[in-house]
Amino acid sequence: MIFNSEFSGQQQHTTQPIVTGGSVIALAYKGGVVxxxxxxxxxxxxxxxxxxxxxxxxxxxxxxxxxxxxxxFQQVVRELAKIDRSALQYDDGVHPSPRDYGNYLARLSYKRRCKINPLYLQNVIAGFHNGERYLGLVDIYGTYLESNFVTTGFASYFCKAIISNYWNENCTLDQAKQVIRECFKVLFCRDCRAHDVIQLAYVDEQGTHIEQPERVETKWDFSGFKNRANEKLHTQ
Structure with a gap:
């Protein structure tokens, strides 16, 4: 972000993020990406x-x-929407592919980083084009990666074991959704900036599908929790 100071008259840059979002998890499945x-x-x-x-x-x-x-994030959404709107205005049947958006975002992030005015984001682009799934990651430095699964934030530390144990790139959509739900259960318990209300979206050959937010089920009555509480009572 850039803003002009009314007091100093000098251009200043954001030095740290203020309002932040948490982890993102994206997985390829047999018919698309969720x-x-x-x-x-x-x-x-x-x-x-x-x-x-x-x-x-x-x-x-x-x-x-x-x-x-x-x-x-809001600024990037506006920039990407401009590209899509411009393509529609030409009305020539040529539209940017998901990979085009990923490459553009990588160059934009790298440019902002070089100007010491970075986009404080870990970006995920998911798409389906010409019968092929696409999933890309772009970080704050403009580093660009394509993969069959992507995690950002604390999900990169807490969720990779869950993904490696229960997911494969040819699983069904429902199976991929369930893996993501299990990951967010762990994040809600272990990441202080995570929430138990999540939103899922997927893209396939029919287009994009953004679902309504849902609450993941959490469990707090494990016997280990109860036994530890009883032990504390007896030792006091």
Missing amino acids: VGADTLCSYGSMADFKNVEKIAQVSKNTIYVSSGEFSD
């Missing part, structure tokens, strides 16, 4: 905004979602 994110935006360390939908459709076959500074 992505998941929770609906929480934190103001610093405070869980302030709990009903924020952070998954955006940028074209009929492309989904964009990110973790990081939410205002930067």
